[in-house]
Amino acid sequence: MTPPPPPPAESVSAMMRPAPAFKDSRVNRDLLRPMEGVSLGYFALLATTLFFMQLAGGIWIYQVYKGLGIAGYAHPVFWGAYIVTFVFWVGIAHAGTLISAILYLFRAKWRNAINRSAEAMTVFAVLTAAQFLGIHVGRMWKSYFILPYPNQRGLWVNFKSPLLWDTFAITTYATISIVFLAIGLIPDIAIARDRATGWRKLLYTVLACGWQGSSKQWKAHSRTTLHLSGLATPLVLSVHSVVSWDFAMSIVPGWHATIFGPYFVAGAIFSGFAMVLTVMIPVRRIYGLERYITDYHLDNMSRFLLLTSIIVGYAYASEYFIAWYSAVEAEQTHFWMRAFGPYWFSTWCMLTFNGILPQLLWFKKLRTNVPFLFVLSIFINIGMWFERYVIIVEGLSFEHVPAAWGVYTPSWAELGIVAGSFGFFGTFFLIFLKIFPVVAIAEIKELEIHERVHGEGAH
Amino acid sequence: MPTIVGIFERPNDVVDSVNRLKGRGFTDIETYSPAPFAEIDDAVIEKPSRVRGYTLVGGLTGVVTGYAMTIWMANDWQIMVGGKPFSSIPPYTIIGFELTILFGGLLTALGLFIVGKLGRKRNPEYSPRFSAEEFGVVVKCRDRDVAEIEAVMRDNRATEVSLVS
Numbered sequence: 001m002t003p004p005p006p007p008p009a010e011s012v013s014a015m016m017r018p019a020p021a022f023k024d025s026r027v028n029r030d031l032l033r034p035m036e037g038v039s040l041g042y043f044a045l046l047a048t049t050l051f052f053m054q055l056a057g058g059i060w061i062y063q064v065y066k067g068l069g070i071a072g073y074a075h076p077v078f079w080g081a082y083i084v085t086f087v088f089w090v091g092i093a094h095a096g097t098l099i100s101a102i103l104y105l106f107r108a109k110w111r112n113a114i115n116r117s118a119e120a121m122t123v124f125a126v127l128t129a130a131q132f133l134g135i136h137v138g139r140m141w142k143s144y145f146i147l148p149y150p151n152q153r154g155l156w157v158n159f160k161s162p163l164l165w166d167t168f169a170i171t172t173y174a175t176i177s178i179v180f181l182a183i184g185l186i187p188d189i190a191i192a193r194d195r196a197t198g199w200r201k202l203l204y205t206v207l208a209c210g211w212q213g214s215s216k217q218w219k220a221h222s223r224t225t226l227h228l229s230g231l232a233t234p235l236v237l238s239v240h241s242v243v244s245w246d247f248a249m250s251i252v253p254g255w256h257a258t259i260f261g262p263y264f265v266a267g268a269i270f271s272g273f274a275m276v277l278t279v280m281i282p283v284r285r286i287y288g289l290e291r292y293i294t295d296y297h298l299d300n301m302s303r304f305l306l307l308t309s310i311i312v313g314y315a316y317a318s319e320y321f322i323a324w325y326s327a328v329e330a331e332q333t334h335f336w337m338r339a340f341g342p343y344w345f346s347t348w349c350m351l352t353f354n355g356i357l358p359q360l361l362w363f364k365k366l367r368t369n370v371p372f373l374f375v376l377s378i379f380i381n382i383g384m385w386f387e388r389y390v391i392i393v394e395g396l397s398f399e400h401v402p403a404a405w406g407v408y409t410p411s412w413a414e415l416g417i418v419a420g421s422f423g424f425f426g427t428f429f430l431i432f433l434k435i436f437p438v439v440a441i442a443e444i445k446e447l448e449i450h451e452r453v454h455g456e457g458a459h
Numbered sequence: 460m461p462t463i464v465g466i467f468e469r470p471n472d473v474v475d476s477v478n479r480l481k482g483r484g485f486t487d488i489e490t491y492s493p494a495p496f497a498e499i500d501d502a503v504i505e506k507p508s509r510v511r512g513y514t515l516v517g518g519l520t521g522v523v524t525g526y527a528m529t530i531w532m533a534n535d536w537q538i539m540v541g542g543k544p545f546s547s548i549p550p551y552t553i554i555g556f557e558l559t560i561l562f563g564g565l566l567t568a569l570g571l572f573i574v575g576k577l578g579r580k581r582n583p584e585y586s587p588r589f590s591a592e593e594f595g596v597v598v599k600c601r602d603r604d605v606a607e608i609e610a611v612m613r614d615n616r617a618t619e620v621s622l623v624s
Contacts, residue, residue, distance in 0.1 A: 156536040
């Protein structure tokens with residue numbers, strides 16, 4: 001005997017009704033808007049960055065044809081503007097991971113407004129930097145020689161070389177920052193997917209990987225973010241230390257210093273934050289994101305700039321002090337030449353823009369003064385490029401034997417490719433701006449819902 | 460099997476209703492939220508996420524690979540410097556460290572896809588409102604429990620309760 005089927009509950013049929021239309025959230029609307037439509041100004045900017053990128057590409061092809069002779073390399077300086085720019089862009093790349101990983105572990109909620117753009121900048125800056133290694137070695141197509149791969153000669157790379165450490169550090173950093181960016185983007189792409197039409201719908205459906213925000217997914221996602229932050233925190237501190245060891249492991253005066261690790265890391269974070277300000281201040285203004293990237297965020301970023309400027313300034317001072325205190329003539333001569341030799345201009349740019357100008361940020365009025373911050377951030381970018389120029393070029397110019405001294409000037413080809421690197425970075429960022437949300441929507445929403453439930457300022 | 464979807468506006472209401480439903484013996488519960496809320500995820504899934512195992516395995520694989528690769532290569536292509544041993548452990552620590560992070564990070568990401576069941580079709584109960592600002596609690600139950608679940612949800616300030624199948 002089979003039991004009769006249970007009678008349907010009375011409320012069941014009454015409950016079977018189409019879901020009413022729902023209200024979309026303001027955060028979604030505000031933060032998806034920058035992705036819609038392209039203005040004339042956007043096209044003009046994209047055309048400019050593309051022009052510089054093409055210019056650099058053209059010069060690079062000419063350099064491949066003519067050889068590295070068209071770069072300004074001349075005895076004794078064989079690490080010039082390309083390596084300077086490589087270190088510069090790796091430095092820029094540090095803000096993203098600092099904001100997304102370290103500030104995440106410290107539960108600094110203000111990072112939410114800027115972490116996405118900073119992570120994207122990290123990825124593009126590392127990609128820009130990596131190209132300079134290929135450009136610098138001349139025969140870019142043989143760059144893979146640096147990797148340990150089985151070959152007919154039975155030869156392996158020498159892992160005692162700092163250049164090998166750098167290869168591994170940069171490759172790991174590029175991979176992990178791409179993973180970090182992608183994982184953070186998944187929930188936001190799902191938001192865009194639910195609201196998009198046409199080709200965007202298809203693109204986001206594929207990229208969202210079936211994200212639906214279930215507790216299973218969020219739980220795994222939060223754990224993944226935590227672990228990636230835990231892994232990326234020592235990584236971000238190590239990458240620029242390893243870059244600095246490219247120099248510090250040698251015996252060149254001005255390079256051979258134990259302070260280089262922390263000195264370079266502080267400088268990297270300093271320049272990275274400056275670049276985030278340079279890029280985000282116009283984006284905030286153009287797309288009306290003032291509600292999300294507030295004065296409070298600018299103030300916090302300025303404090304970071306001030307802190308790292310003091311660390312960098314301290315490093316400059318201690319370099320001079322140790323050179324004097326060491327009583328090593330080569331060191332002393334090197335640092336004398338820095339300030340008063342042929343590269344005095346670069347040195348004073350570096351000291352003024354990185355050590356002195358940012359001290360203005362002690363004033364709260366200036367920390368929230370947007371035009372001032374924008375101008376200051378550009379000065380810091382210039383100053384940080386000159387810092388690397390001073391360290392790298394100056395070190396090689398005045399080594400131990402005065403008879404072997406020589407002065408380097410970047411050639412037109414080098415300057416063109418350096419300018420082009422900004423075009424490359426800018427092009428990628430502008431395209432990113434139109435395809436992905438530039439502010440982490442889900443994380444902003446978390447704060448907003450929290451505030452709605454617990455009242456203003458509860459977090 | 461009936462599937463009931465309750466719509467909520469506040470994360471704490473979701474937590475309360477999940478806890479009460481679980482207390483009454485309903486186990487097939489899934490929630491949908493527009494942003495990460497640890498309290499909701501912990502209420503639905505009590506155990507820590509299995510992603511941590513992936514990180515551990517990845518990290519350990521990385522550190523072993525880093526040291527093994529460098530030591531083996533140094534001995535396979537020997538460079539004699541002043542009669543010192545071919546492999547030199549301190550600099551190889553850097554490679555070991557970088558590969559720990561690299562493998563650990565990649566496996567963590569893989570863990571997210573496997574544990575979070577990404578790369579599959581969305582559940583039929585999913586609605587774009589869960590990527591706006593509302594929360595969903597979805598319970599699969601027997602026909603006779605529908606009224607009880609609805610009462611629990613409404614009692615916890617559900618703005619809407621509907622039966623989708």
